[in-house]
Amino acid sequence: MTSTITSTEPAGEPAEGAGHARTARDLASRIGWIVAWIVVATLAWVTFTRLAGITVPARITVMLQSIVPIAFLPVYPIAIVALLRRRWFLGGACVLLAVVHVLSVYPALGDRSLPAWAATAPRLTVLEANVYDENAEPEAAAKKIMASGADVLVVVEMDSQTLRALRLLGIDQAYPYSTIPNGRFRVDAIWSKHPLTDIQSPISRRDMPIATVDVDGRKLHLVAVHVENAIRDREEWTSELEALKQQATSTTGPVALVGDFNSTRWNPPFGDLLAAGLHDAHEAVGQGLSRSWPNIAFPLPLMRLDHALVNDQVGVVSVRDIDIPGSDHIGFVTELAVGG
Numbered sequence: 001m002t003s004t005i006t007s008t009e010p011a012g013e014p015a016e017g018a019g020h021a022r023t024a025r026d027l028a029s030r031i032g033w034i035v036a037w038i039v040v041a042t043l044a045w046v047t048f049t050r051l052a053g054i055t056v057p058a059r060i061t062v063m064l065q066s067i068v069p070i071a072f073l074p075v076y077p078i079a080i081v082a083l084l085r086r087r088w089f090l091g092g093a094c095v096l097l098a099v100v101h102v103l104s105v106y107p108a109l110g111d112r113s114l115p116a117w118a119a120t121a122p123r124l125t126v127l128e129a130n131v132y133d134e135n136a137e138p139e140a141a142a143k144k145i146m147a148s149g150a151d152v153l154v155v156v157e158m159d160s161q162t163l164r165a166l167r168l169l170g171i172d173q174a175y176p177y178s179t180i181p182n183g184r185f186r187v188d189a190i191w192s193k194h195p196l197t198d199i200q201s202p203i204s205r206r207d208m209p210i211a212t213v214d215v216d217g218r219k220l221h222l223v224a225v226h227v228e229n230a231i232r233d234r235e236e237w238t239s240e241l242e243a244l245k246q247q248a249t250s251t252t253g254p255v256a257l258v259g260d261f262n263s264t265r266w267n268p269p270f271g272d273l274l275a276a277g278l279h280d281a282h283e284a285v286g287q288g289l290s291r292s293w294p295n296i297a298f299p300l301p302l303m304r305l306d307h308a309l310v311n312d313q314v315g316v317v318s319v320r321d322i323d324i325p326g327s328d329h330i331g332f333v334t335e336l337a338v339g340g
Contacts, residue, residue, distance in 0.1 A: 108288030118315035118337035129331035137326030225259030
């Protein structure tokens with residue numbers, strides 16, 4: 001006896017299921033290409049704004065400018081896929097953006113040799129620390145700062161608890177020269193083992209104290225930088241960076257601007273500082289792609305906001321980053337050779 005097995009499944013179901021799968025793949029593909037074009041359009045906007053010196057809208061434009069080394073990375077896989085799929089316009093646009101990326105990042109990859117005079121010039125170590133005005137570990141942060149042993153401390157965004165912790169550890173005795181009046185509170189400050197003269201008022205509505213450091217008879221014009229956040233007040237951010245440029249270019253002799261600039265070399269106003277003849281200490285020693293923020297509740301920092309900018313009369317001997325407990329910024333210590 002033979003038996004016949006009759007399928008209970010509708011004859012058209014497999015074809016219908018395959019059709020649904022193809023539709024889903026086609027939809028996903030279209031969405032993928034749309035997303036790719038959005039990425040390309042966004043990065044083209046970033047490129048245009050940097051060339052034109054545009055910083056609006058600040059929340060998007062300034063942030064994307066700040067992370068150019070990271071933000072442009074998607075163009076490489078998009079270019080490969082687009083060219084393999086013969087999406088020539090998209091692939092070509094990505095290739096152009098890749099060239100822009102390389103040309104943008106390349107200046108940060110070099111270094112600056114010490115000038116010949118630096119071999120016999122007096123040296124000065126400077127610590128920079130944005131300690132964060134909501135620091136939950138002020139005592140630990142103060143200990144780390146004091147343990148650095150730097151000749152000069154540039155400390156910004158302090159709250160009263162951090163200042164109190166520093167004073168309990170004897171900062172006023174170890175660093176007898178300061179821009180803070182006795183018994184007073186300041187958000188930003190310079191402490192020094194070397195004499196400070198010409199202490200000046202802030203160059204903006206923020207603290208940003210200015211002083212001349214006597215380095216074995218040579219005078220270093222030092223500004224403790226703490227620039228406004230562009231997202232909070234873009235106009236103030238721009239004007240403060242412009243004021244720093246004017247301060248640096250109008251001063252004769254060795255100059256160092258040290259602190260939190262709230263910007264990177266890819267933001268046009270900061271780029272203007274470099275174009276004015278200043279040198280970034282991290283770039284000078286081959287660390288131009290190192291990053292300092294954010295350092296709290298984030299796997300890795302995205303950008304370098306903390307800088308030491310010096311003119312041609314200051315040589316950068318070394319830079320090392322240091323973690324400041326409780327801070328959202330990574331600080332650093334730099335050794336400078338001060339010219340005559």
